[in-house]
Amino acid sequence: MSASTPTTSPTTPGGPQATTGNGFSRWVQRVTSGSTWTVYALLIVVFVAILVMNPSFGEPMSIMAFLKKASPLIVLAIGQYFVIVSGEFDLSVGSLVGAQVVIAAKLIDGEDSMTWPVIGLMVLFGLAVGLVNGLIVTLLKVPSFITTLGMMLVLYGAIRLWTGGAPTGSLTDGFRQWGRGGLPDTPGQFQVPFAVLITVVLGVIAVILMRRPFGRTLVATGDNDVAAAFSGASVWWVRTRAFLFSGFMATVAGILIGGYAGVTAQVGEGLEFMAITAVVLGGVVLGGGRGSVVAAMAGALTLEALFTLFNQLSLPSTIRPAVQGVIIIAAVAYAAMPRRSKAVPSPPAGVPEPTVPKEPQPAAP
Amino acid sequence: MSTAVSTASPRAGSTTSGPRRRRLGSTGIVYLALVGILVVSAGLVAAQGGSFFSQGNLFYLLSQTSLLGFVAIGQTFVILCKSLDLSVGYVVAWSSLVAATTMAGDPSRIWLGVVAALAVAAGVGLVNGLVISKLRVNSFIATLGVGLIIKGYLDTQFKGPSGEVPKAFQGFGYTRIGPVPVSVIVLAVVMVLGVVLLTRTRPGYHMFAVGGNIDVARLSGIRTDRSIVLAHVLCSLCAGIAGLLIAARFGTGNALVYTYGYDLNSIAAVVLGGTLLMGGRGSILGTIAGVLILASLDTVFNVLDVSPFFKDVLRGAIIIAAVAMYARRQIDPASSRARFKALAQSVRPGSRGGPGGASSPDRTGPAGPGSAAGPENPSATTGKEATR
Numbered sequence A: 001m002s003a004s005t006p007t008t009s010p011t012t013p014g015g016p017q018a019t020t021g022n023g024f025s026r027w028v029q030r031v032t033s034g035s036t037w038t039v040y041a042l043l044i045v046v047f048v049a050i051l052v053m054n055p056s057f058g059e060p061m062s063i064m065a066f067l068k069k070a071s072p073l074i075v076l077a078i079g080q081y082f083v084i085v086s087g088e089f090d091l092s093v094g095s096l097v098g099a100q101v102v103i104a105a106k107l108i109d110g111e112d113s114m115t116w117p118v119i120g121l122m123v124l125f126g127l128a129v130g131l132v133n134g135l136i137v138t139l140l141k142v143p144s145f146i147t148t149l150g151m152m153l154v155l156y157g158a159i160r161l162w163t164g165g166a167p168t169g170s171l172t173d174g175f176r177q178w179g180r181g182g183l184p185d186t187p188g189q190f191q192v193p194f195a196v197l198i199t200v201v202l203g204v205i206a207v208i209l210m211r212r213p214f215g216r217t218l219v220a221t222g223d224n225d226v227a228a229a230f231s232g233a234s235v236w237w238v239r240t241r242a243f244l245f246s247g248f249m250a251t252v253a254g255i256l257i258g259g260y261a262g263v264t265a266q267v268g269e270g271l272e273f274m275a276i277t278a279v280v281l282g283g284v285v286l287g288g289g290r291g292s293v294v295a296a297m298a299g300a301l302t303l304e305a306l307f308t309l310f311n312q313l314s315l316p317s318t319i320r321p322a323v324q325g326v327i328i329i330a331a332v333a334y335a336a337m338p339r340r341s342k343a344v345p346s347p348p349a350g351v352p353e354p355t356v357p358k359e360p361q362p363a364a365p
Numbered sequence B: 001m002s003t004a005v006s007t008a009s010p011r012a013g014s015t016t017s018g019p020r021r022r023r024l025g026s027t028g029i030v031y032l033a034l035v036g037i038l039v040v041s042a043g044l045v046a047a048q049g050g051s052f053f054s055q056g057n058l059f060y061l062l063s064q065t066s067l068l069g070f071v072a073i074g075q076t077f078v079i080l081c082k083s084l085d086l087s088v089g090y091v092v093a094w095s096s097l098v099a100a101t102t103m104a105g106d107p108s109r110i111w112l113g114v115v116a117a118l119a120v121a122a123g124v125g126l127v128n129g130l131v132i133s134k135l136r137v138n139s140f141i142a143t144l145g146v147g148l149i150i151k152g153y154l155d156t157q158f159k160g161p162s163g164e165v166p167k168a169f170q171g172f173g174y175t176r177i178g179p180v181p182v183s184v185i186v187l188a189v190v191m192v193l194g195v196v197l198l199t200r201t202r203p204g205y206h207m208f209a210v211g212g213n214i215d216v217a218r219l220s221g222i223r224t225d226r227s228i229v230l231a232h233v234l235c236s237l238c239a240g241i242a243g244l245l246i247a248a249r250f251g252t253g254n255a256l257v258y259t260y261g262y263d264l265n266s267i268a269a270v271v272l273g274g275t276l277l278m279g280g281r282g283s284i285l286g287t288i289a290g291v292l293i294l295a296s297l298d299t300v301f302n303v304l305d306v307s308p309f310f311k312d313v314l315r316g317a318i319i320i321a322a323v324a325m326y327a328r329r330q331i332d333p334a335s336s337r338a339r340f341k342a343l344a345q346s347v348r349p350g351s352r353g354g355p356g357g358a359s360s361p362d363r364t365g366p367a368g369p370g371s372a373a374g375p376e377n378p379s380a381t382t383g384k385e386a387t388r
Helices: A004-008 A015-019 A023-032 A037-053 A060-085 A093-108 A112-138 A144-163 A173-180 A194-211 A213-223 A225-230 A235-261 A271-281 A293-312 A317-343 B002-013 B018-047 B055-080 B088-103 B107-133 B139-157 B167-174 B182-200 B202-212 B214-219 B224-250 B255-260 B262-272 B284-303 B308-330 B338-344 B359-364 B376-387
Strands: none
Touching: A037 A293, A037 A317, A060 A093, A060 A194, A060 A213, A060 A235, A060 A271, A060 A293, A093 A112, A093 A144, A093 A235, A093 A271, A112 A144, A112 A173, A112 A235, A144 B262, A144 B308, A173 A194, A173 A235, A194 A213, A194 A235, A194 A293, A213 A225, A213 A235, A225 A235, A271 A293, A271 A317, A271 B139, A293 A317, A317 B139, B018 B284, B018 B308, B055 B088, B055 B182, B055 B202, B055 B224, B055 B262, B055 B284, B088 B107, B088 B139, B088 B224, B088 B255, B088 B262, B107 B139, B107 B167, B107 B224, B139 B255, B167 B182, B167 B224, B182 B202, B182 B224, B182 B284, B202 B214, B202 B224, B214 B224, B255 B262, B262 B284, B262 B308, B284 B308
């Protein structure tokens, strides 16, 4: 988890904290400073709460079952992270996930030999959607909010038009194993789910990517696209690649969700807001340029852990959105607070500093 | 990049009248698009042997317009302030419930119900505004969160429709004066009030300033927090009126109204109307045109009996295409290449690239409704000509 600090350090204004005391108080300061560390603290708190409520949750099998359930959201959060850190939005992932599951069911239709060709086709479709999103945003200069909102409507309608309203066909076991199977193939005993393995692999790839020139350019573009363009980055291609990743990740999430939960007409609904919430919970700033991918994944994990906690508390399912709303507002408000108190003393001093962007704006998309 | 060339050439001849023409075109093009869509719709319907402008169709169109219109007018204030409100759908649902349950079928309680519904709506707007301005929560997250909270409350508290609206108040939903529904008249009044607020009063100017650049606005002595709170209160009030209208039409309050997608639809309408999602530029008249465009699409799809799923596909494609068209117009030839822009305008401090893709052209284009940016524009164009 500590792998995330180097990724963020060039962009987070965390420098001034280095002045104080010993290791522990520095650590406390770090956790409470509202940077990406907050999410880890929150994650631990939620986990401890779950464990107190239900000690058997700590058993390896329950942990693995929990991680398996959380995997699709984590994968989506990775994709959404790429887009958000580059300063854009992707609202189309929810209906893309739904579309992918429906496509898989309709094309495979119980035919085992079709599994791999259809998975290949789904990947191509996901990449195509990402490419279209990216090109419309970067070349046609349509705000990503509108582009992906339109894409959401198009995918939603097109899939239902194609299947005549309700999803048809069925998935094979070969397809579904990725979402619900595990490595030692003995159900009922401890196994590492494929979904978790896939998520870990994708997470590692994402971390590596964010340390490579692509990732650096992506963050720079999200922070200030004009400056990035001046320093020679081809902004449009970097952003388009972010959308490509998002489309790919939505495809993977679709495969996992299809395997885990099967085909329904509602699959994928609302996932885009869940993914964005997860990423923001991870301390990634909407508007781009700040935050780490590991923290975004931790945000997704925290969100799923919260839902598990709600289950443990046996809250009525209808009140859950309210609690979720309170928590995301509180988390983001908390993350925004300390930076504000640090930044406030300078502007009223009279001289308008050129470093205004240091304070994260409450930027609309 | 052929766009830069093609837009540059006609502008080169008319550098002096450039800003004025552009200002006229801004909402003008939206209405042009509306007329175009109406003409095409009428043609398509006529080809099927019907009449698009029949009484029934017009009434359908107008009633569609009035519902989304209230929400979209409110959303315009918020988007002008570079904010966003994703909670409007829930506010509509909540205020319809409050109105219906307060009235409880008793005609003498109509005004109480109206006031209660609007008060609840304004309260939500106040919370939204305070969370965004004081707690510094991004508007997307803040309003999404507040929306979720309301959703949780509504789902827990109300199972299915509840309350009853007295007959007298249902007239708000159904009666017409001549061919015009009462709701459209109310919409027109709200629209005029909104236009006056934005173009004739200080709080309105402040909203544009805050949306254009919140730091500059603050340094110029504007209480930016107040503008944001005001915008959100107005937005929620408008959503509250829409909730009243829904209560009047249904005769009861219904929590499931929030599934109608007013949040995203209203944003789409506002952006279709030429208001920048990046804030600081736009108009209520444009928004109304955007709502009319969406409503006439809806009407024509209805008349032609298009599959509802195909409707979604077309709607999505049209929204993207329309905004792409506006974005193309708004790309200033001088700013299409960042390098030349910087050369032409020397250094502009604080020309920070915003989050959106379209931010850089907007920043340097003749921003805002005022003519402050006017003088700059010709110089930018000539500068560009010089470098080419």
